[in-house]
Amino acid sequence: MIRAVENVQAMAAYTLADTGGAGMTSLAQNENAFAPSPQAIAAGKAALRAAPLYPDPDWADLRAAITGAHDLPPGDILCGAGSMELIGCLIRAFAGPGDAVLGTAYGYLFARTAAAQAGADFVAVPEPDFTVSVTLLLEAVTPATKIVFVCNPGNPTGTRLPGAELIRLRETLRDDILLIVDQAYAEFDPQDPAGVFALVARGDTAVIRTLSKAYGLAGCRVGWGLFPSGVAVQMRKLMNPNNVSGVAQAMAAAALRDPAYMRDVVVRTAALRDGAAARLRAIGLGVPHSHTNFILIPFQDAQEAAQADAALRAAGLLLRGMAGYGLPHCLRATIGPAEVMTRLCDVLQRFMEGRR
Missing domain, CATH: 3.90.1150.10 (Aspartate Aminotransferase, domain 1)
Known part of the structure; x- marks a missing residue:
C-alpha cells in the first residue's frame, strides 16, 4: 500500500x-x-493577447508598481499566487520536525496547515478580548520556537495591534526566530506601515500582503511580501516558477497604480x-x-x-x-x-x- x-x-x-x-x-x-479598478480590468483584457507566453517569473512590472505604491526596494519583494503561497513557502523553509511555529488562538488558520505540512508543531497563544497579546506571545516562546506568526489586523477577529507593539515583539524575540507579519487587511488599517516594513532590514522579519481584499482581485491570486535577502533566497527554492499569471500580474500592477x-x-x-x-x-x-x-x-x-x-x-x-x-x-x-x-x-x- x-x-x-x-x-x-x-x-x-x-x-x-x-x-x-x-x-x-x-x-x-x-x-x-x-469591482476592481477599471484600470485593472482594462489591463487584464490587454494582457490576454500574451496568453500563449509564460508570465514574467520575476514580476518586474508588478514589483515596480509595488515599489511605487509603498516606496520599498524592489529587490526585497517576492510575489506569490496569493499570500497563501508565500506563507506556506516561508513556514516550510524555516520550520520542520521538532520545531514550533508560534501563533495566536484566532490567527489565520492556514498558518497551522503550513506548519503541519512542514512537520512542525503549531502553538496557539490566547487572544484576550479577541486581540493579540504581545506579552502572552513572548511568554510562550521556548527554545523550540523557530517562527512567530502574527496576523495584523487579525482574521477572523478584525482587531489590530498598534505598530509599536509589533516592533516591541520583534525587538524582544531572539534573533534566530523568524517573525512573519501577515497584513492581508492592512489597507483597511490607517496606521502608518513604515515602522513594520522597516523591521525587514534586520534580516529576521517578513511582511506579507495581498491584492485579494482591498484591491478586489481575489480571483487573480496575487500576493506579495517584503523579505530579507537571505530569507528570499531560500523561499524561491520552494516557490513555483511562473507562479502568477500574466493577466494577474497586469491587473495587479494596474490596480496598484490606481490608489x-x-x-x-x-x-x-x-x-x-x-x-x-x-x-x-x-x-x-x-x-x-x-x-x-x-x-x-x-x-x-x-x-x-x-x-x-x-x-x-x-x-x-x-x-x-x-x-x-x-x-x-x-x-x-x-x-x-x-x-x-x-x-x-x-x-x-x-x-x-x-x-x-
Whole structure:
C-alpha cells in the first residue's frame, strides 16, 4: 500500500468556506464588495493577447508598481499566487520536525496547515478580548520556537495591534526566530506601515500582503511580501516558477497604480462595516471593532450561533461559522453591498427580538 509521509497523514486538509448554492449570497470569504479598478480590468483584457507566453517569473512590472505604491526596494519583494503561497513557502523553509511555529488562538488558520505540512508543531497563544497579546506571545516562546506568526489586523477577529507593539515583539524575540507579519487587511488599517516594513532590514522579519481584499482581485491570486535577502533566497527554492499569471500580474500592477480607487473602496467598505456593527451592537451583539472588510459576530453560545446561522441561511445569506477557530459561538460576516448588509441586520434583529 502506498502511504503518504506521517505528518501529511496526520493533518487535515485546509477547509474553505461553504459558498452555498443558487440563490445564496455568500458573505463567507472576505471578498471585496466592489469591482476592481477599471484600470485593472482594462489591463487584464490587454494582457490576454500574451496568453500563449509564460508570465514574467520575476514580476518586474508588478514589483515596480509595488515599489511605487509603498516606496520599498524592489529587490526585497517576492510575489506569490496569493499570500497563501508565500506563507506556506516561508513556514516550510524555516520550520520542520521538532520545531514550533508560534501563533495566536484566532490567527489565520492556514498558518497551522503550513506548519503541519512542514512537520512542525503549531502553538496557539490566547487572544484576550479577541486581540493579540504581545506579552502572552513572548511568554510562550521556548527554545523550540523557530517562527512567530502574527496576523495584523487579525482574521477572523478584525482587531489590530498598534505598530509599536509589533516592533516591541520583534525587538524582544531572539534573533534566530523568524517573525512573519501577515497584513492581508492592512489597507483597511490607517496606521502608518513604515515602522513594520522597516523591521525587514534586520534580516529576521517578513511582511506579507495581498491584492485579494482591498484591491478586489481575489480571483487573480496575487500576493506579495517584503523579505530579507537571505530569507528570499531560500523561499524561491520552494516557490513555483511562473507562479502568477500574466493577466494577474497586469491587473495587479494596474490596480496598484490606481490608489485613489482603492482608497475610495476602503472608505465605502468601512462605512458599511461600521454602520452594520453599530446596528448589531444596538440589538445586543458584542461585535469587536474591526479594521478589516468583515465583522465578527459573537452570540451567547454555540447553540444560539447555529440558530442565527439557520435564520440567515433561510434568508439566503451565508456567513462563515467560526468553530474551526475555537469560536463556535461566533459567525463572521464579510462586508457586502449596502442592501445586503441591511438585510443581514434585519434578519439578526428579528432573530434577537424573537429570543427575548
